[in-house]
Amino acid sequence: MPDDASLCRTPDAVQSFLEGLYQSCRELRGGKVADYIPELAKVDPNLFGICLVTADGQVFEVGDTAHLFTIQSISKVFVQGLALEDHGRDYVLARVGVEPTGDAFNAIILDEASKRPYNPMVNAGAIATTSLIAGDGPTERLNRLLNMFRRYVGHDIVVDVATYVSERATGDRNRAMAYLMRHFKMVDWDIEEALDLYFQQCSVMVSCRDLAVMAATLANQGVNPMTGDRAVEAGYVRDMLSVMYTCGMYNFAGEWAYRVGLPAKSGVCGGIIAVVPDQLGIAVFSPPLDGRGNSVRGVRVCEAISQEFGLHLFDSSRGCHYFLEHLGGKERLISLSKENS
Structure with a gap:
């Protein structure tokens, strides 16, 4: 297991990791755009965006995160x-x-x-x-x-x-x-x-950044971290995340739970959201899909993020992982688990 110092992440380090991941995954050419709905077949297969939003409203993004597509x-x-x-x-x-x-x-x-x-x-x-x-x-x-x-x-x-x-x-x-x-x-x-x-x-229109905010809202017990508005009663977030974890990736759900270990949902638009409860939301947009209807790049990106930051819900090393929090213009390292809070 790496030591604590190697697992610390400043905002620049998080952004740098995402940019490197974006460059490596954009070379993936597998999958094909959904075509059983004629409008979906018109989408550009080269579109690709990654966005993370923390439960306190920090945003890390790269690629086509502002492009609008249907949520499916x-x-x-x-x-x-x-x-x-x-x-x-x-x-x-x-x-x-x-x-x-x-x-x-x-x-x-x-x-x-x-x-x-x-x-x-x-x-x-x-x-x-x-x-x-x-x-x-x-x-x-x-x-x-x-x-x-x-x-x-x-x-x-x-x-x-x-x-x-x-x-x-x-x-x-x-x-x-x-x-x-x-x-x-x-x-x-x-x-x-x-x-x-x-x-x-x-057919609701969203962007990759929108999806990341939506995922972060679930991570934040139903409160949008950007606006402070409650989107859903906190007591039902548990139900939503539970079904996402067991059923959200269709007939890939078991392997997803094994490899990535986070509640998630995909769509034939090429989007995937994943939720790290109490911590952050992840969104990826890339239209080419695998045979199960999940974004090829999206699956690879989420697996890499989970592994890099130790986000799998059953990873015993999660207590060693940190992001940077901004408080009143100052910065301090905070744990990605509640062990060190």
Whole structure:
């Protein structure tokens, strides 16, 4: 194990590490851009950004961190939180399970015994979760959804209409899931209305930096570290991170937990978020995907960051790792675990 001094990180050292990681990972050429939604196929595969935001609001970034893209499946984490706030843990759990599937994210499959979708991170579970959002009609529900995302990112956001229309036109597989769930009374709404909101949720525009702030908000017990606004009740952050850890990377979730060891969520946009509870949020954006729908560069970047800073939740050396904190214009080293706080 390296000594404590070698694990200390000033802001310049953190930034330097990210820049070196960016240069090495940008040479990766594996994977391909998602094309089953026509609008996603138009994205530039060379776009690449990395951003870290700490729970006290420090930002480290490199690459295309301001480029806007649609959030896609990363939205599922935050909509789960809104559904939990609207209905509570027991009600949501009666409609959507929390078990990993080992199947593809768009598999048309429900739990054989309970008839629930397996978890909120696969499409079936996400559609059911979205259908739990409270509101008097589709406009109010969409506004509540957008306001929820605004609290996480700290500014107004919009839905990309072209992507929404593209998803709606090619969403028959999702329709099949929705009708199956309505048959088993897991979805109560009109199917097209529920799917419209789901397609709009996936078409929200964000940047890599936005995603890092969203991840840092979860790391900070639901409070946006940049604005101080509460985005979600603290008591539900545990639920969100738990499902992210076991189900957030689709049928790569087990290997991700083994190699990276952090709650995370990917999307076919090429984004990945990861959360180090009480410490920081990580976001990577790179559109080319592997065969499981995860960003090729994103997986490599997160694995490298976890290893470099000892962030794996079960790494016994985590108490030796430090970042720099700014207090009143002064700097002091702080631990990345609570052992030395």
